[in-house]
Amino acid sequence: MSRVPEAFEDGPAFIPYLAVGDPDYESSLEYVEALERGGADLIELGLPFSEPIAEGPTIQSAVVRSLEGGMTPTRFFEFVEELDVDVPLVCMTYYNLIYQYGDEPGPRPFVEKAAEVGIDGFVVPDLPAEEAGPLREACDEFDRDLVFIVAPTTRGERLERIMDQVSGYVYVQARLGVTGAQEDVSDQTGQSLDRLAQWDVPKAVGFGIKTGEHAANIVAGGADGIIVGSALVDIVAEGHENGDSAAEVADRLETKARELKDGALRGVEQRVPHPERQ
């Protein structure tokens, strides 16, 4: 049974992302555990793939560091088994790795193994809903969730296909104003969420969230959760470049996580009825 719904039970979910194995296996264990201490309600664990398409430079560099450290799907599963956290875990990776894992081609062996080690769901950025049938079946067989990303440009038929396939939560990729001002962010978040008003899964918003204030504004705009990747990966990268100890970096991650989680909680109080969406 997937534990993903638990993350959304008590108010807005704070969902951090880290690339597993960045910059090395042991430090990465500490970092993920620090995120839970900082208040993570669910953690997205990135399984690095050598050919990620349309990924920003921050995540790209994390992927390179992790792969150079020897990360593979097998190591990833060992990592998840060894990880000492209680929150639900979602694996974010590319379809190539899911498809090729195990003895038979297709996603089933990967999902079976992931379920066995305690992964609750999957986000696969390069798998469109229309090609997701086999992975959806495997997820159903092992009671896992399959999360989809909705872009600002996703409309019509594609939106419906995603609605048919999604479970757990929907990852709303917001296009946010450059100012980051509350009104702006809340408004744009609201517009992104409007299209999904009828969906019966929680809506988690991600894209460029870096501070507690961003988090508050997005939750105030109606999001059920916030997803934060680059801001955390930046902390890992900086620590790695400066040669800081894993403990120091873990502390910084925990502090940042706390800031984001507190921001999300604050956002609930700031929620105001949106005139256009009533």
Added chain:
Amino acid sequence: MSDHEPSDRSGNAVESSKSDESDDSGDFGGFGGRYVPEVMEEPLDQLTEAFETIVQTPEFHAEFREILEQYAGRPTPLYYAANLSEEYGADIFLKREDLLHGGAHKMNNAVGQALLAKKAGKERLIAETGAGQHGTATAMVGALFDLDTEIYMGKKDANRQRMNVFRMRLMGAEVNEVTRGGKGLADAVDAALEDFAHNVEDTHYLVGSAVGPDPFPWMVREFQSVIGEEARKQIREQTGSLPDAAVACVGGGSNAIGLFHAFRDDDVAFYGGEGGGEGADSKRHAAPLTKGRDDVIHGMRTRVIDDDVEVHSVSAGLDYPGVGPEHAMFRAIGRCEYRGITDDEALEAFRTLSETEGIIPALESSHGLALAKQLAEEGEHETIVVNLSGRGDKDMEQAAELFFLQSE
């Protein structure tokens, strides 16, 4: 809580909206498709629509053909290579794409896509390039159509191919040397895709081969199919009949599909020469059709080299872990036979054509020539058309080193 259980979602199977016919869509018998982040879907839908509404008109065709004639130098000759034929022991006809403006077949696709971009009201072209051939072709059409042009090239490649960087810049293109990741072609592709996703309103991504997400594989094929259309007409004029076999090298596979497409319903055998590197059974090759597996890469389902294989070919243009999805289909249904041509075999053919005909082929095209030699030796085909997809000028430094030309 039950609202969120996986089993609660609608269990209806989602039917693919694509047709099963491989001829005019991006679904090649289960290969192809569009494995891209959701943010890329809308731009690709727009491109498909532009392709379907603009390119299929007679006006577009007329303009496209006129530019190919007047600017790029089409039709290219189909040359009966008498000396090489004698050397190999079969009648070899060379489709001289090496004589096209820019020195390779890449120009056909660049003209087609740039013209489409212009008609669709785009102001800017972007492209990825490895060795710089496709980037150069894109810079040429960028200048021709007065479009802002930005070329993404891995820093590592840019350092190795300074001449092409200079050529691109001279023609007004901005060359963006990519320093992320491994600083190679894959990283250039990533940077270009990211740019495309953010600037889709005014930007066209000019993909260089028949690879990537739908609609690129069939769009590029449409623009390259002029090769086979000409060759089919020319061989009938010269010999009175169709050839027994059509041969081309296969990296992404655009020159091969461009040659094959016009012959697809004919009794003409197809052969594709892949970058066999140190041998398809070795751990260093670029021959996913000869030895590889079905998988998803760069937005498409296709054949990919095995995980423990290092992608390698003596020719930069074939140095690619995947292949265009239509070739994966051709392999699956047995329409085309693919063989890994080793570095050594390709280099031998490179030298043979230079010595017998006074034509220096690209190292890529040399893989097709080496395959033609094998066919001639096997003796099953008498008349063979080989796509001489590019000229070898760009490979001279490599050749000088390998053949000790400086000491002769």
